[in-house]
C-alpha cells in the first residue's frame with residue numbers, strides 16, 4: 001500500500017493502521033490550515049481501498065484499531081462508508097474501533113440514522129476541530145460553520161453513539177481576541193460535552209508577519225507563550241463537562257499536560273497552568289524547536 005502524502009493523523013492514533021478512503025479535505029478553505037492545500041478532494045474508488053485492505057489484512061491480521069484518512073472521510077456517501085466498514089470488519093477479525101477526522105460541514109450532511117448505521121459498524125471516534133467558539137472568528141477564518149451548527153452536529157454524533165474528540169486552537173483570535181476566543185470556545189465545548197478535548201496552538205512558521213498583516217489583517221497580532229497560557233487558563237476555568245479526557249500534549253503546544261480528566265482534574269490542570277505562568281521556567285515548556293504540527 002502506498003500513501004498519498006502528506007498524511008496526517010491525531011497523536012492518539014499513532015498505533016492505528018491508516019487507510020486513505022478520501023484524499024484531501026472537501027472544505028479546504030480554513031485560513032489557518034495548509035494541511036491539504038496540495039490535494040484536490042477525492043473519494044477513492046472502493047476497489048482501490050479494497051486492494052489496500054486485502055494487502056494490509058494479510059500483513060497485519062490482528063489489527064485492532066483503524067484510522068480513516070484524509071481530512072474528512074465523512075464527506076463520502078454513507079453507503080460507500082458502510083461498504084468500507086463492512087470490509088474492514090470482515091478482513092480484520094480483531095477490529096475494535098475505527099476512527100476518522102470529521103468536519104462540521106460534512107456532518108451537517110449526515111442524518112442521525114446514518115451516523116447510527118456507521119456506529120453499528122464500529123465507527124467509534126470522530127476527531128473534529130471546533131477551532132473556536134467565537135462566531136466572528138469562525139467567519140473570519142472561514143470555518144464554514146457557526147458555533148451553534150458545530151454544537152448541533154457534534155451532539156447529533158454523540159446521540160448516535162459516537163465519541164467526539166474535539167480540539168480548539170489557542171492563539172486563533174490573536175492578542176485582542178484572546179479572551180473572547182477562550183470564553184466562547186469553553187461555552188461551545190460545554191454545549192457539546194465531548195468525550196475527548198485537546199488544544200493545539202496556532203503555528204504559522206516563518207510566515208508570522210504575512211499571517212498577521214495579509215491573511216488576518218485588521219491589527220491581528222499573534223499571541224506569545226505567556227499569552228497562550230493565559231488563554232488556556234481562561235478556557236479551562238469555564239469548562240463544565242460531564243466526563244472528558246483532556247490533554248494539551250499536541251506538539252504545537254508550549255505546555256504539555258496529559259492524562260487528565262474533567263471535571264475531576266480541573267483544579268490540578270489550573271494549578272499546572274498557574275505554576276507555569278508564575279515560574280516561567282523553561283523546563284516546564286516544550287522548546288520552540290520541538291514544536292510542530
Ligand code: SF4
Pocket residue numbers: 025026027028029030033034035036071103129
Ligand atoms: S476543515 Fe480541517 S482539514 Fe479542512 S481546511 Fe479546515 S482545518 Fe483544514
